[in-house]
Amino acid sequence: MLSVRDTGEGMNAETLAKAVEPFFSTKGVGKGTGLGLSMVYGMAQQSGGALRLESALSSGTTARLWLPVARGKSSPSESTPSVATQAAARATILFVDDDLLIAGSTVALLEDLGHEVVEVHSAREALQLLEGGLAADLLITDHAMPGMTGIELVRDVRREHPHLPILLATGFAELEVDKVEDVPRLRKPYTQAQLATAIARLPPCETRASRP
Secondary structure, three states: OEEEEOOOOOOOHHHHHHOOOOOOOOOOOOOOOOOHHHHHHHHHHHOOOEEEEEEOOOOOEEEEEEOOOOOOOOOOOOOOOOHHHHOOOOOEEEEEOOOHHHHHHHHHHHHHOOOEEEEEOOHHHHHHHHHOOOOOOEEEEOOOOOOOOHHHHHHHHHHHOOOOOEEEEOOOOOOHHHHOOOOOEEOOOOOHHHHHHHHHOOOOOOOHHHOO
16 A cells, blocks of 8 residues: 655545546646546556545645555456557657646556657647657647647648547547547547557558658
């Protein structure tokens, strides 16, 4: 069990009850996704553990993360394809997300699948890298970001790099995503298996074969 405590303003009972719900946030648009705690909660549940939060106004918050002790070697279920078999060919992936927690955790998932990841935290940074000659095989981007949204990034990239596969990983683009044709979407929060499957379903980058 890992216990983390802060001395912040804490949460009232209503906020505490919703704290681990996906997309629930007390922050404004562009300042938080409401996915941090829900991702930790989901990871703990999938691992057979638990996340417990204790908080009160003016008393800070305590988070306790419980994880089971591994005993012996585990073997994947015969009925469930392994993450490795779902992964696409190893690729150089440009990953864009302004939330540092989500970016860090997703990059770790992608690298665990064998991909090389270039991590940036804004759409404009991604455009600068592509304009500078980054040889990416795939672009994965969030949508709700300050300054320039993921949808706007998709439109710009498609004009200059029409053969670059793009995956929109977000939970906030239900309406706007329909305005951009043929953009595969991965809904947050997602597991490593769901991420690997979404990548495997994308068409290969047409320019990869011509690279040295």
